[in-house]
Amino acid sequence: MKAQLGKRLFAELMGWDHAQATEEFAWLRTVVEYKYDHYQGYNPGSRFFVNLLSWMAQFNPADRAVAYDLIRTRLIFISQREMHHLVGLTVPRLRRDNRRAIADELGIPMCATWGHAEAERRVKIMNRRTVFIGLSDGAKTDVLRRLNEGDISNEQIVAATEISPDKWKKINEGLVERFEKEHIENVPPIFERICLVDDFTASGSSLIRKDKGKWKGKVPTFISQMIEAKRFGKHVTEDCVIQIHHYIGTAKSRGLIEDLLKEYSATLDLKISFNATYSMVLDKAVVVDNTATADLVRLLEHYYDESCEDEHTGKDIWFGYKQCGLPVVLDHNTPNNSVALLWASVSPKTSEEERHVMKPLFPRKKRHVEHGQSI
Template sequence: MPESEKYAQAFMKNELAFTLIGQQLQWSDSDFEKEFRELQLMVDHKYDSYQGFQPATRFHVALLNWLSQFPTLPQRQTAYNFVKDRLIFISQREMHHLVSMLMPIVERLERKRIAAELRIPLFQTELQPAATSRIELLRRRTLFVGLSDGARIDVFRRYNEGRISNEQVVAFSEISDNKWVDLQQELKKSIARRGFSDENPWFEVVCLVDDFSGSGSSLLRYKNGEWKGKIYKFYEANKSRIKDKLAPNCLLHIHHHLATEQAKCQIEEDLERFSKEFQEFEYMVTFSFVLPGDIVINDNDHCVDLVELLKSWYDAGIADDHTGPDIWYGYKNCGLPLVLEHNTPNNSVALLWATSKDGANLQMKPLFARRKRHSSNG
């Protein structure tokens, strides 16, 4: 079939789907023409790429099914306007751009650190041989570790081929003893080849990388008199490696490609408290981009109809032991209108991702079905 015919058929299918959507929303002909053009642009460039859709399913089908759950026209209009005006969808290309921003952040931190060590202005780190040599050593003594399967550590490595070694990139934070031995042996060979054979083969910086933080609680939290979270787990597993595989006062550099303003504040506050108690490491946190606080939906939102819909069209059965109850604004009440191309965070409003169990009195249908990382059945 010629490409022109395929395009024509796809266009007709999309137009039919949007015709049915228009009927649900009681669009006039002029409404349909305007809405179809604007929404189709976002569908083509973003929404159809969502990885949570079933095979052969596209956004317009999900939207049609999602809108059909609401019994009244005002509810459907409120839901549609929410998607059109408030939804933030981070595409794969956008996420990869955020990943690419990590290395410039690392390089800036390296230069600031060496400038402080050598007591020279920052710009002199570009000119003085002692500074450039020290930066080269520090770069090789930096280990990049993924904190989750969403960290895109493979993408980061490909973006920086020739600038970092494959032997200083680790996909998962649970590093075995044998892997640590391999990492140190490769580090020793590498610094010897660079003419630093008299230097200790240990890592000065460990950069812990993750994709997104909505509340900050999975990274670090103090609960029931004890610390929990990814940072604490890494600390407990590796504090014994200091002065062996890790340099004294090794820097734990925690980086997120994307975070909310709430998460940024919470992480910085918790990390400051944590660092005073566990001083074997130094700590730093950075972000490629922080979502502004004004995107959050809560009881004070200017759209009263949306708040009413989020609360009234809510099935309490979607909550579990991990999320806690009353999560119409999402986990930890983050109230995000956010979808990532590979999954929808549970910090986003439940209306976007929740699926009711069979037999529930109120059947919530997702627009962007979520894959759970946590299970209450374990």
């Protein structure tokens, strides 16, 4: 009964006749049941359709069709099942890169490594001498471990980059045990590849950036910790490969990250190298920017309220943080790189002259919390 009432109210809100309502609700029912109702940013008891009614009601009647079209034709919602599939592509991608590196070492075509005794031996060793480290809680290292049970050991997966000396000792001891079990001899039991994994990057700034002449971000921080603790040559080889793998990236972040890693690598007095890979890269065509339809650009700007900004996001982010312009929602949260109209929430105004009070369709859980707020 509530569902039927909700549909009737939404059809009236949109001005749909019976035929259009029938067509649209068939599509909505599919995506809501399969994806949107499973968004983890909703409070207990809350579902997508309730948020959709509230979200759509904030717009003037003339703008509702444009807002609905944003959801109907542009929204990219990555469900948990889809994300787990992308996690599952990580190890096969890394294994392919490992095999290609072995082919280059031996000076043979990659296709010739299968059945080649020395190549197969080196591939086996390199796979064992790879450690996977999560860059955030979105890295889903638990899923990565379960999907590759038997192929990679528990000691090869670490949930966070801040690794204690005892933990490093433990994972190296695990490598020694694996070498003994598989009769791998005359090979130092230290890692030659570090795979840093994370779920999503849109601008690349949290991974690596140059701020006032100083290198910041997850990668420089990790490398600094490794240097300070003298891990290179002890727990990992001096010429190890640092592979940074994201389950989802953008065309913008891929180019920026590659350039910054090259520049950063040149500043290091180390033999290490970097390689950035992805399970999926979002094409530039999905981006919403000033080249989008005039109605959509006007909608995003007109209903934007600058009070959703903070010291981390910067100013004028109706196209999202760093102007990434993504219409993307992940099952566990909405990136602030996505257009603000999808996720931004602001408090009611006290003055009628102030701008629109934004209501989110997919409420975002902030990583950075203002002083005095609870997490």
